[in-house]
Amino acid sequence: MGQHFSLLGQWLPPRSHFSVSDIPDLTGKVALVTGGNAGIGKETVKHLLxxxxxxxxxxxxxxxxxxxxxxxxxxxxxxxxFIELDLANLSCVRKMAEAFLGLEHELHILGVMWPAHDRLTTDGYDLQFGTNVLGHYALTKLLLPALSEGARNSEEGKARVVIVASMAAYLNTIHWGSFTPGPVRDAMSTYELYDQSKHAPVVFAAELARRYGDHGLVVTSCNPGNLRTDLQRHVPTPFRQILQYGLLYPAPYGALTPLWAGTSAETLDMNGKFLIPWARLGECRPEANDPEISRKLWKFMEKATGV
Structure with missing residues (x-):
């Protein structure tokens, strides 16, 4: 049984039993890290290399x-x-996937934090939902052939998909009708939209695990911890200073849980699970594991992306 969310456990997690020295030899493996040029993604890339x-x-x-x-x-x-990818542009996602197909890989997902409320994707969706949910959904679906090939060719018979959410996944649920401009979205703050965009990937991960666990995929989602990275660049300055110097951990801590999910033998049987800092099995809020909600979201994403 995973550990439930607690404020104390979030801000003061116990020492990790897993360290980067525990990562096995990854020679012959191909990894794709979205957002790998900064923050958690960059730390993850470093240790994979x-x-x-x-x-x-x-x-x-x-x-x-x-x-x-x-x-x-x-x-x-x-x-x-480097491979060019704009998750806020579904046409770019398709082009990138076409260029990458045929390679085996593990996929680690990152998003954007708190951009301006009025920003939209190229396809007209809320920027945070479009990037963190629709863009990553489309990319994952388009790369399933390469993931399946990677699973077949690996010693473990598995390929891994690691979806990085955040503590915000606990703070809100999906608000149907808020994905495009309109009354529902207009009534939500940018923080609420962000929270939704980090909860929905956990819902997506659970459904991906249900649908493709039998195909050799090990799908996990995780809260990597509260971290000092440039993802807070859109947070108002006074609040950002409080976060940066009082409540957040250095970015290397945030890579521990995704790296554990993506490389450790311990996590090979954790398909569909939610992981928490630092490298522990946890639980998100109950809505994240509701099959009815996840099927509804999957249906919407299929229609929205055409994938």
Missing amino acids: VHGAKVYIAARSHTRAIGAINELERETGKRAV
Whole structure:
């Protein structure tokens, strides 16, 4: 049984039993990390490279990604590969997936935090929902053939999908009708929209696990912890300063749980599970595991993305 959410457990999690030195040899493995040019994603890329994986960094900005790749090469002696991806543009997601198909990989998902309330994706969806939910759904679905091939060719007979949410997954649920401009969305704050966009991926992960667990996929979602990264760049300055210097942990801590999910033998039988800091089995709020809600979300995502 996983551990339920508690405020004390969130801010002061126990010491991790898992460390980056426990990551096995990943030689021959191919990993794709979205948002791998900063924060948790960058830390994740670093340790995947150190342990022998071939790592693709999927990001919007070529300049920022190459800067991160150069820095990581200086630190590790290994070079990641940039691949352009704008999760807020479904056409770009399709093009990226087409270029990547045929490669085996593990997928680690990251999103954006608290952008301006009025911003939308290229396809007209709320930016946070479109990026954190629809974009990642479409990318995962389009790359399922490569994931299945990776599972068939691996010693474990498994491929991993690690979906990174946040503590915000506990704070709200899905508000149907809020995904596009209209009265429901207009009544929600940017913080509520963000919370929804981090809860919905946990719902998506649970349904992906139900549908594809028998195909060799191990799908987990996780709360990586409360961390100091540039994802807080849209938070108002006074609140951001309180967070950065009083309540948050360094980014390397945040990579522990996703790396545990994506590499450890301990997590091979955790398909459909929710993981919490640092490298522990936990539970999200009950709505995240409601099959009726997850089927409804899946149906919406299929229609919205055409995938």
